[in-house]
Amino acid sequence: MTTTTSNRYALAIDIGGTKVEAAVVDPNGVVLATSRFRAPTGRTSSSEQLAENVRRVVRQSSATLPDGAELLGAGIGSAGPISVSRGEVSPLNLPAWRGYGVRALVEEELPGLSVALRGDGNCIALAEHWIGAARGVKYFMGMVVSTGVGGGLILDDRLIDGPTGNGGHFGHIEVGGEDTACGCGGTGCVEAVASGPKTVEWAQAHGWTGTTGEELAADYAAGNQVAVSAVRRSARAVGHGIASATALVDLELVAIGGGFSHVAADYIDLVADAITERAPFPFITKVRVVASALSSDGPLIGAAALVHHPERLSEVARA
Numbered sequence: 459m460t461t462t463t464s465n466r467y468a469l470a471i472d473i474g475g476t477k478v479e480a481a482v483v484d485p486n487g488v489v490l491a492t493s494r495f496r497a498p499t500g501r502t503s504s505s506e507q508l509a510e511n512v513r514r515v516v517r518q519s520s521a522t523l524p525d526g527a528e529l530l531g532a533g534i535g536s537a538g539p540i541s542v543s544r545g546e547v548s549p550l551n552l553p554a555w556r557g558y559g560v561r562a563l564v565e566e567e568l569p570g571l572s573v574a575l576r577g578d579g580n581c582i583a584l585a586e587h588w589i590g591a592a593r594g595v596k597y598f599m600g601m602v603v604s605t606g607v608g609g610g611l612i613l614d615d616r617l618i619d620g621p622t623g624n625g626g627h628f629g630h631i632e633v634g635g636e637d638t639a640c641g642c643g644g645t646g647c648v649e650a651v652a653s654g655p656k657t658v659e660w661a662q663a664h665g666w667t668g669t670t671g672e673e674l675a676a677d678y679a680a681g682n683q684v685a686v687s688a689v690r691r692s693a694r695a696v697g698h699g700i701a702s703a704t705a706l707v708d709l710e711l712v713a714i715g716g717g718f719s720h721v722a723a724d725y726i727d728l729v730a731d732a733i734t735e736r737a738p739f740p741f742i743t744k745v746r747v748v749a750s751a752l753s754s755d756g757p758l759i760g761a762a763a764l765v766h767h768p769e770r771l772s773e774v775a776r777a
């Protein structure tokens with residue numbers, strides 16, 4: 459049977475703190491709706507339960523491949539930290555997996571196919587660069603502000619994730635003047651200041667009586683003073699982090715996604731204001747900040763980009 463580029467597909471796998479999802483993705487970055495399968499992960503799962511759920515969604519999804527189609531390979535985007543060279547993951551929110559060889563697990567399910575692994579923040583940056591807000595942009599950072607804060611760097615059209623695969627981890631650069639404890643063991647990280655749960659915590663410590671990000675969003679819209687201060691503090695931390703990242707690598711564009719980036723209609727504007735406030739250099743203030751152009755399919759699309767666009771990966775970490 460002959461195949462053309464148009465019927466070569468990628469199997470994309472997204473491993474997160476609450477679920478693992480798999481889907482077939484076409485060469486244009488379209489996720490085939492009937493190929494999507496998910497299973498739970500979670501803090502209390504055993505290593506074997508996690509492995510079985512990954513195997514299950516891989517089998518279910520790959521079984522939906524259209525007639526006459528060819529599977530080019532599989533891409534895994536995982537919560538980190540990860541080791542690209544060893545094919546291992548140690549997701550902070552999946553304690554049963556520390557140095558777990560997930561690439562070998564997927565290779566066993568898909569004999570003869572190559573399987574690539576990258577961090578989920580880097581996969582989102584790849585997706586944005588492939589079919590999202592950063593198409594045609596050479597110096598770009600993709601970001602997620604959600605339960606955590608993650609990111610990925612594309613420099614000169616290549617994903618720069620370094621020899622371990624954890625580069626571009628925007629959430630753990632430091633924000634000046636902040637000392638909030640971070641899940642990584644450090645203090646004052648962007649994630650420790652700006653994430654949804656940490657922003658809610660800060661508001662509560664300052665007398666706000668709500669409990670969720672949704673309530674914080676409603677109170678921000680209503681002009682509640684503490685809610686406004688909390689949301690501005692989050693956006694300021696993200697903006698100051700972007701200013702520092704731009705000083706280092708001369709970014710042209712940053713795209714921000716993730717649930718908490720929708721906490722305020724003007725969240726992206728607040729981030730942009732914070733960049734100007736932080737940094738007077740024109741080469742820093744020129745960085746544009748936009749909302750992500752990806753749907754919730756972003757992580758799967760990015761995992762598929764590992765298969766469909768390997769030329770966008772850096773040579774050093776290509777494995």
Ligand SMILES: [Zn+2]
Nearest residue numbers: 630640642647
């Ligand atoms: Zn940290």
